[in-house]
Amino acid sequence: TIEYERHRLTRAQADAQVLKNARDSAEVVETAFCTFVLSRIAGEIASILDGLPLSVQRRFPELENRHVDFLKRDIIKAMNKAAALDELIPGLLSEYIEQSG
Template sequence: MTQHLLNKKTMARSCNIGVTAFDKWGVEPAERRGREALYDVASVIRNRVDNELRKLVEGAEDIDDQELLRERVRLTRAQADAQELKNEKERDEVIAVDFMRFILTRVTGEIASILDTIPLSVQRKNPGLDSRAIKGIQQDITKARNRAAGLSVMIPALVEEYERLNSR
């Protein structure tokens, strides 16, 4: 494979820097032809990567060992908690709140539909029943239906209350 080499001036221009800045990088030439130093892109990239790694290593020394240990412990705990939650999900011991919200919304819609039919059913079975009694039944059913329909909105507050009561 042919090696493509550039002189210092061309390589510096290729890197969008001046020749002086390129000299400060300290890139080792790939080849010398007389007094002219020739560079390949791989050497320049290796130099820049090494330089960045050196900066990272030097910067890492500024990190407090105690702080690093605390962060590792925190990360380990978070990973353990995540794994435990995953295990509980696999054992069907916990269910996602969004899933429960979906189920409850679906079920409460079906309950509301059934509740709507109760006054007519009662009136058919009891034709002599006073219309005020039917209105009273309708009002009670409307309250229950509205309560059931609002359940999906109440779920976040109920979850918070549940967690507050169980955290004691």
């Protein structure tokens, strides 16, 4: 009925306003923003990790190359994980919604 359609429209408008107010007060943010921020932070962390083997090698010159190479391999794994963060977020969001809903 037309009355029901008006009710649905009013309800949708109210929901949209609640969401807008929550976004304006920074109670909620868009997924794209989260992806941007986390990717930026991951990049900064990757930059720090990248310099770690050289820092360790300078600080502990007695370490053998195999120790530093081991460190490099694990750091590369962590950096690759961080670099893929922007691709992982949508799937993780879906998983979160599925588990919390």
